[in-house]
Amino acid sequence: MMIDILNRLVDDIEQHLGDEVDVDGLAASMGTTGYHLRRMFSSLPGMPVSEYVRRRRMTVAAADVTGDEGLLTIAVRYGYGSVEAFGRAFRAVHGVSHGDVRRDGGPLRSQPHIRFRLTVEGNNPMDARITERPAFRLIGQAARVPLIYEGVNPHIQQHIAALPSSAHERLKELSSSEPAGLLQVSADVDPDAVEGSELTYLHGVAVDAADPVPAELDVIDVEAGAWVVFRTSGPYPEALQESYAASATEWFPSNPWRLRPGPSIVAVLERAADFSTATCELWFPIERA
Structure with a gap:
């Protein structure tokens, strides 16, 4: 079960705070992939594996900093090659320098040891279906934007607003494959899904994989495989973001x-004129666990 694998990862991090975390190796030994494990971890506690490791390192290191041991010795113990690199990580977590903590004893911000538990409620069934799709292409207008978890992403808004209405109509005419209609596509997402990452x-x-594509459009080639499709309806984008989390x-x-x-x-199936509410389909590429 994924919950057990996540807890095993947390235990390994705790036992090797000064070492690089081999997420891919652990995932493979537990019958899953590093990609899936990173995505599940970042979705549940709301931080990527790398950020959790840094917070735990600096939480435990704070106790050493308050003592008399040399700062370089402490830095090396927690995987840093210099006092300066250790100091930057320390300040990023605690908000103060290691020198301030050595002199004053604080203030300190602690990252508790995470434990994952599955709470079964069963009162909110998810509307999901599995579909097999041949290879296809996603074509349109692309831009690099930062990842934002809650609310409307203003960078995406600006990108779409800059397109003339004729561009939307032309894209609709080119649609020839499922998912149908105008689509919002997120690709090249950091597996750790760090908020703010591009x-x-x-x-x-x-469009079908064999369809000709106008030269001025951007293309994302999609491999054949299985997809899970979640259907959501309600306030936009809140209902959609809740489905991501669920x-x-x-x-x-x-x-x-x-x-x-x-x-x-x-895929936006229906929406209010002001886009305050919408019925959407959320597509994720999946494989058998």
Whole structure:
């Protein structure tokens, strides 16, 4: 079960705070992939594995800093090659320098040891279906934007607003494959899904792999495989973002599937004129766990 694998990862981090964390190796030994493990970890506690490791290192290191041991010795113990690099990480977590803590004893910010537990409620069934798709292409207008978890992403808004209305109509005419209609595509997402990290956002449509593509449009080639499709309806984008979170906390821990590399796709099926509410489909590429 994914919950057990996540807890095993947390235990390994705790036992090797001064070493590089081999997420891919642990995932392989537990029958899953590093890609899926990183995505599930970042979705549940709301931080990537790398950030959790840094916070735990600096939480434990704070006790050493308050003593008399040399700072370089402490830095090396926690995987840093210099006092300066250790100091930057220390300040980023605690908000003060290691010198301040050595002199005054604080203030300190502690990162507790995470434990994952599955809470079964069963009162909010998810509307999901599995579909097999041949290889296809996503074509449209792409831009690099930062990842934002809550609310409307203003960078995506600006990208779409800059397109003339004729561009939207032309894309609709080119659509020839599922998912149908105008699509919101997120690709090249950091597996750790760090908020603020860059991803490729494409405003476009799906076409068959053999279809000709106008030279001025951006293209994302999508491999054949299985997809899980979640249907959401309600306030936009809140209902959609809640479905993203629920896929990690409810659906994936309860089903024999895991994420595989590839873009996530949002198809807007119906929407209010002011886009305050919408019915959407959220597509994730998956494989058997």
